[in-house]
Amino acid sequence: MWRLFALLTLVLMTGPAMADEVDLYAAGSLKAALGDVSRDFEKLTGHTVKNTFAPSGLLRQRIEKGEPAQVFASANMKHPETLFKAGKAGPVTMFARNKLCAIAQDGVRVDSGTLLDVLLDPKIRVGTSTPKADPSGDYAWKLFEKAGAAKPGAFETLDKKALKLTGGPTSEKAPKGRNQYGWVMETKKPDIFLTYCTNAVLAQKEVGSLKIVTVPDNLSVGANYGLTVIKGAPAVAEELAAYILSDKAQKVLRSYGFDAP
Numbered sequence: 001m002w003r004l005f006a007l008l009t010l011v012l013m014t015g016p017a018m019a020d021e022v023d024l025y026a027a028g029s030l031k032a033a034l035g036d037v038s039r040d041f042e043k044l045t046g047h048t049v050k051n052t053f054a055p056s057g058l059l060r061q062r063i064e065k066g067e068p069a070q071v072f073a074s075a076n077m078k079h080p081e082t083l084f085k086a087g088k089a090g091p092v093t094m095f096a097r098n099k100l101c102a103i104a105q106d107g108v109r110v111d112s113g114t115l116l117d118v119l120l121d122p123k124i125r126v127g128t129s130t131p132k133a134d135p136s137g138d139y140a141w142k143l144f145e146k147a148g149a150a151k152p153g154a155f156e157t158l159d160k161k162a163l164k165l166t167g168g169p170t171s172e173k174a175p176k177g178r179n180q181y182g183w184v185m186e187t188k189k190p191d192i193f194l195t196y197c198t199n200a201v202l203a204q205k206e207v208g209s210l211k212i213v214t215v216p217d218n219l220s221v222g223a224n225y226g227l228t229v230i231k232g233a234p235a236v237a238e239e240l241a242a243y244i245l246s247d248k249a250q251k252v253l254r255s256y257g258f259d260a261p
Contacts, residue, residue, distance in 0.1 A: 005158055006012050006099065009061055010036065016066065018046055019045075019046040019049070020046065020047050020072050020234060020236040021047065021048040021049075021052070021079050021235050021236075022046070022047060022049055022071060022233075022234070022236045022239075022240050023050045023052070023069050023070045023071070023237075024038065024049055024050065024052065024054070024061065024069075024070070024071045024072075024240060025052045025054075025059045025067075025069040025071070025072050026051065026052070026059075026063070026072075027054075027055070027056045027059070027072070027073060027074055027075035027135070027225070027250060028053050028055055028075075028180065029075055029098065029136065029169075029195075029199055030073055030096075030133075030238075031051075031053040031108070033198075033252055033253050033255075033256040034051065034073060034244070035051065036170070036252050037187075037243070037244060037249045037252050037253070038051055038240075040248065040249070040252070041240055041243050041249075044135035044243075045239065045243075046122055046158070046160075048214075048237050049240065050064060051133055052069070052085055055129070055130070055133050055134035055136075055167040055168075056074040056075045056076060056079045056131055056134065056135050057079060057134055057167075058133050058134070058135040058137065058166075058167075058169060059072065059074070059079070059093070059095055060072075060079040060080075060082060060083060062087065062168060063083060063088065063089075063141070063230065064086070064136050065232075066133055068120065068240070069230050070229065070230050070233035070237035070240075071227070071228075071229055071230070071233070071237050071240050071241050072089065072227070072228050072229075072230060073095070073214045073225065073226075073227050073244065074225060074226045074227075074228075075098070075134075075135040075136065075196075075223060075224065076092065076135035076138065076224065076225070076226065077092060077224050077225075077226040077228070078135075078226075079135070079226070080092040080226040080227070080228040081226065082258070083219065083228060084201055084228060084232070084257060086104060087231065088230065088231055089193045089228040089229065089230050089231055090093070090228055090229045090230075091228065092225075092226045092227065092228045093173065093227050093228070093241075093245065093261075094224050094226055094261040095116055095226070095227040095244055095245055095250075095253075095261055096224065096225040096250075096253050096258040096259065096261060097099055097223065097224055097225065097258065097259040097260070097261060098196045098197065098198055098222070098223040098225065098257075098258055098259070099197055099220060099221065099223060099259075100136075100139050100140065100143055100193075100194055100195065100196060100215050100220070100221045100223070100247070101191050101195065101197035101200040101209050101212055101213065101214060101215060102115055102119075102193070102208065102212070102213040102215060103181060103185055103192065103193045103203055103204070103212060103213075103214055104118075104184070104191065104192045104211040104212075104213055105188070105190075105192070105195065105196070105209075105210070105211075106209040106211065107184065108191050108192060108211070109211050110192065110213055111213060112213060112214045112215070112216050113216065114212055114218075115215065115216060115219070116147055116150065116151065116154065118192065119158060119192060120147075120151075120154060120155070120158070121146070123212070124191045124192060125163060125189065125190045125192075126161055126162050126191070126193075126194070127156065127162070127163045127165045127166075127184060127190025127192065127193035127194070128140040128141075128162045128163065128164055128165070128166075128191060128193070128194050129164065129165070129166045129167035129168075129187070129190065129195065130164040130166065130167040130168035130197075131164070131170045133167050134166065134167025134168070134171060135223065135224075136166075136167060136194075136195055136196060137164060137167055138201075139194075139221045140162065140194045140221075141159070142221045143194060143215065143219050143220075143221045144158040144159055144162070144217045146218065146220075146221070147219055150218055153211075156201055162182065163189065163190055165184050165189060165190060165193070166180055166181070166184060166195075177201075177206075178192075178205050178206070179206045180199075180203050181193060181195050181199045181202070182202070182203035182204070182205075182206035182207040182210070183202070183205035185203060185207055185210055186207050192213075196257055197212070197257055198257040198258060200212045201256075201257055210229065212246070221235045224261070225258075225261075228241075229241050239255070244251060
């Protein structure tokens with residue numbers, strides 16, 4: 001565990017002796033929220049934050065290959081814990097929580113109560129992110145497992161029909177400045193897309209015709225986000241990690257729909 005209170009005292013009361021740059025690697029679903037948090041940290045401390053946003057699994061692989069990450073904010077606990085167990089990072093702290101929602105095209109008749117039946121409809125194209133590369137995809141498959149427990153055969157149907165449209169190494173990227181999920185829905189490739197509720201809100205802001213569907217309790221999947229500092233990182237990395245855990249940064253995360261850990 002980082003020296004949280006001492007570091008926060010340093011950051012909030014005295015500021016740094018000199019400005020440094022810190023490399024933050026973070027899950028794509030954190031782009032808007034941690035973009036704001038990074039800017040707040042820069043204003044407060046004088047340090048510069050270099051942000052890299054991408055699917056967490058791909059970021060973990062890049063860190064393992066030696067890319068110069070210093071703080072890693074993942075959309076699950078598994079990827080940073082893998083780095084910790086390998087001796088490449090420090091202890092992992094949960095810093096935010098999220099959950100899955102469904103985004104539906106305007107013409108799809110669906111609500112929370114009918115979501116599973118609609119997902120299983122042979123005419124409905126179901127989009128997800130890519131498992132292993134992106135935790136959002138892993139969480140979608142956990143939802144499929146719960147669906148299988150609720151309705152025999154549902155897992156096999158969803159596992160076979162799901163379109164892995166985002167988060168993979170070869171997935172199409174949204175044009176610069178576009179929300180990935182709003183853009184994917186706008187391409188009309190999926191009728192329904194399973195992603196984080198925070199992503200769903202951002203997608204709907206960009207494409208107002210989209211509908212956000214709450215996943216029913218028996219299918220609901222929560223996402224725990226993990227934070228770690230990479231071994232050998234300078235003190236400014238610990239300062240940034242501590243700031244992400246601070247009340248001020250947590251307030252920003254909540255404003256984007258994340259829950260407190």
